[in-house]
Amino acid sequence: MIALSGIAKRFANGVQAVSDLSFAVERGEFVSLLGPSGCGKSTALRLAAGLLQPDAGTVTYANGKPEIGFVFQDHTLMPWADALTNARLPLDLKHVARGEADARAAAALARVGLAGFEHAFPRELSGGMKMRVSIARALAAEPQLLLLDEPFAALDEITRNGLGDDLLKLWREDGLTVLFVTHSVSESSYLSQRVLVMTPRPGRIAADIVLPGGRDNRLAPATIEAQRSISATLNSSVAA
């Protein structure tokens, strides 16, 4: 689906965010990008989305650039617009007819459990609900590739777990390809099929861990075992 190869990116302030970063995500995979704060995870995600241009290396897509949905760490909603208008933004920008756009945005809101909240403004919604609108907005454009940048980091644990389960359900139902940036070992161990562990800045991939099946819930032995192995790899990559 998408491959990053030999990517380097230095920002104007002189910070070398990533260096020799290479990884690929296959169609239909759920891959987590895990690493300590400031290791260049978000930069990698923006490079994958084409929002940043690399100084060196290439980003290639298997069959041309896919439709991409992007979810930021905070909800990034338009405070002046209701939930429906927010979810409809990608469709409005693509000049989809209003009637169809409204129907698709409303369907996306319903899929994230927000039916009936179409005309609520962001300030009237809880943190978790705002993040759901943000996910609905990403889904409204019917993406093939969903990029999420620590989307649940600012939420409480119960909300975070609920949203994680919903994300898994959406991934299974839609056959999405998901690249999920996180600094949470437990989140990555439960949600993803593969975990890419990044080194501290400048970030590159230290380990590519394929997780076994049987992780049906957060406390399943296979999930706990996956956490142990991810933690060990993360610790050794940070220490190295």
Next chain:
Amino acid sequence: MKRVADIALPLAVAALLLAGWEWAVSHWQVPVYVLPAPSAIARAFTENLGSLMAALASTLTVTLEAFAAACVLGIATAIAFSQSRLLERTLYPYAVILQVTPVVAIAPLILIWVGFERINLALVIIATIVAFFPILAGATLGLKSADFNLIDLTRLYGASRAQTLWRIRLPTALPYILSGMKTAGGLALIGAVVAEFVAGSGTATGLAWRIVESGNRLEIATLFAALALLAATGVLIFAALSLMEWWLLRRWHESAISAS
């Protein structure tokens, strides 16, 4: 209860002040050409109602035309700045120069250039110069304040510059523009009055000229009546713009929500 107090308390202060003023003038027998009593001012107001209203209409027309021109020019210039940093860096200093130069100093020049036969146009230009800057400053800051992630999102979906401007930058800038407009509304009135003062006799027919004329004739009660009318107009303009601001922001902006 709080809302009643918001209105009742300033009114009570006004009533007290007027009563004290009325009493002081009659007690110390202050001559009417120094300080007329509120009752004398009210009498002057009703006696000159026709001419004062005509003068008000003239000043208000200049004010509203200048305010509209300042809004259009200020927002349009800010949009141009938001599309080109080079343009902003090149032209913003001149906007500042226009702002810091006292308008009374350039008003005579504008009157000469535009010509006394088109006096109203000259007055509108002078008042526009006074009102322009707060809108430009507010709109420029507002257009730059859009959430970077939202801008990135529009890029991801291939939005045009016009779409980003219309859907993200202008709504973000709205509270800043409205705040600039509230300042500009009062400034447009001040600009119109200053312009009338500078334009002088024989040309101007607005409230400022009524004030000058009444002063020259020692009709101090009429002067006060014109002054009160001017102040009331300024307050009304501010109130109308505040109401518009509240109405436009009431659903989403913190400023309007905490006020409701």
